[in-house]
Amino acid sequence: MPGFEFFDNVEREQLRDVMDTGILMRYGFGGLRRGQWKAREMEASICCVAGVNHALLLSSGTAALATALAALGVGAGDEVILPPFTFVASFESILATGAVPVMADIDETLCLDPQAVRRAITPRTKVVMPVHMCGAMAQIDELQAICREHRLFLLEDACQAFGASFHGKMAGSIGEAGCYSFDFNKIVTCGEGGAVVTNDTILYERADRYHDHGHDHSNDDRGAEGHPFAGYNYRISELHAAVGCGQIGKLERFVAIHRKHKKTLKEALAGAPGVTFRRLPDPDGDSATFLSFFMPDEAAARRVTVALKAAGIDGVFHWYDNNWHYIRKWEHLKARAFAHPLYRALLDAMPDYANVAFPQSDAIISRTISIAIKMGWTDDEVQKRAETIRQAVELGIRN
Numbered sequence: 566m567p568g569f570e571f572f573d574n575v576e577r578e579q580l581r582d583v584m585d586t587g588i589l590m591r592y593g594f595g596g597l598r599r600g601q602w603k604a605r606e607m608e609a610s611i612c613c614v615a616g617v618n619h620a621l622l623l624s625s626g627t628a629a630l631a632t633a634l635a636a637l638g639v640g641a642g643d644e645v646i647l648p649p650f651t652f653v654a655s656f657e658s659i660l661a662t663g664a665v666p667v668m669a670d671i672d673e674t675l676c677l678d679p680q681a682v683r684r685a686i687t688p689r690t691k692v693v694m695p696v697h698m699c700g701a702m703a704q705i706d707e708l709q710a711i712c713r714e715h716r717l718f719l720l721e722d723a724c725q726a727f728g729a730s731f732h733g734k735m736a737g738s739i740g741e742a743g744c745y746s747f748d749f750n751k752i753v754t755c756g757e758g759g760a761v762v763t764n765d766t767i768l769y770e771r772a773d774r775y776h777d778h779g780h781d782h783s784n785d786d787r788g789a790e791g792h793p794f795a796g797y798n799y800r801i802s803e804l805h806a807a808v809g810c811g812q813i814g815k816l817e818r819f820v821a822i823h824r825k826h827k828k829t830l831k832e833a834l835a836g837a838p839g840v841t842f843r844r845l846p847d848p849d850g851d852s853a854t855f856l857s858f859f860m861p862d863e864a865a866a867r868r869v870t871v872a873l874k875a876a877g878i879d880g881v882f883h884w885y886d887n888n889w890h891y892i893r894k895w896e897h898l899k900a901r902a903f904a905h906p907l908y909r910a911l912l913d914a915m916p917d918y919a920n921v922a923f924p925q926s927d928a929i930i931s932r933t934i935s936i937a938i939k940m941g942w943t944d945d946e947v948q949k950r951a952e953t954i955r956q957a958v959e960l961g962i963r964n
């Protein structure tokens with residue numbers, strides 16, 4: 566799955582370009598950098614891939630989400646609706662702006678259930694943040710319609726879905742803003758990195774300023790620039806951007822390899838007893854980084870997970886037991902364990918997650934198994950793996 570599987574001279578040469586000038590910062594140093602602007606270059610490529618007018622590359626996907634929320638003007642007293650099946654970064658970024666994370670159930674797309682979103686809307690709701698989990702997209706048309714109806718911002722957490730699409734529109738390009746992650750485990754990696762994309766020029770400018778201490782980037786002399794508002798430092802370095810410049814050119818090939826491998830595994834599992842597959846609102850737009858399927862119940866999912874691991878299959882995830890991706894194990898959030906005090910008003914407004922139940926999401930995630938697709942497998946290996954997986958599933962379901 567991760568782009569680092571296929572590092573080669575392309576990334577090395579990009580890095581050499583940067584080291585030859587020695588300018589590791591993305592801003593300034595005009596004369597010394599001899600025309601090397603790697604962050605800008607990758608931003609232009611992201612715009613092409615995503616089909617958007619603006620892309621801002623920054624230090625992580627988490628920083629991208631926090632920056633997008635700040636640029637949207639979302640903060641104290643505002644509610645952001647997100648799913649309880651995601652990476653912890655989604656709620657972390659909301660808390661970072663002082664807004665309230667309000668979780669709504671997922672459905673068999675493994676993403677936000679539009680009906681659950683409707684139920685979660687209050688007069689304080691400002692944003693709906695669907696998370697396109699495990700390489701494929703949410704029912705984004707319905708979510709967008711809800712946002713239009715209620716005048717809410719749609720912010721796509723597309724950190725796991727760079728390269729996925731919905732009827733021709735790229736993940737991240739549909740909402741007011743979208744966010745990508747290029748961390749070390751994503752399909753395209755900078756080592757660490759992320760991006761905010763949008764078609765809204767004002768939103769882009771606000772994000773651009775916020776992620777660099779409020780600098781308006783009007784000037785080649787950083788000391789002489791204006792600061793329309795205060796920000797943070799979420800900048801990317803030229804070294805990270807250089808790696809991304811090398812990787813992003815390979816995205817199409819990466820997606821094609823994932824799709825080929827996934828098709829083989831899925832065909833082998835189709836018709837296996839008790840197996841049904843994740844619902845994909847647009848199957849043709851799947852970036853195919855994971856094969857996700859459901860077992861009839863939690864116990865069967867546990868047995869099959871054990872059988873798969875015993876058969877030597879790696880990259881198997883039963884998310885129900887996973888500390889990072891599902892609310893069931895987010896003990897720190899439930900215990901309200903924060904490094905520093907949060908405002909009383911925020912704590913009072915936040916649902917008490919130690920005592921909020923998500924029976925609909927539980928019923929899905931407890932039965933869900935995902936298998937990560939690796940690009941480096943040979944066709945022979947994929948074929949063998951497909952047979953092993955099928956046998957392990959049959960064994961697990963019987964026991």
Ligand SMILES: *Cc1c(COP(=O)(O)O)cnc(C)c1O
Pocket residue numbers: 624625626627628651652654655696722724725746747748758759
């Ligand atoms: C990876 C990821 C992020 C955060 O990205 P980082 O670059 O690791 O900060 C956010 N949301 C989801 C769903 C992710 O998978």
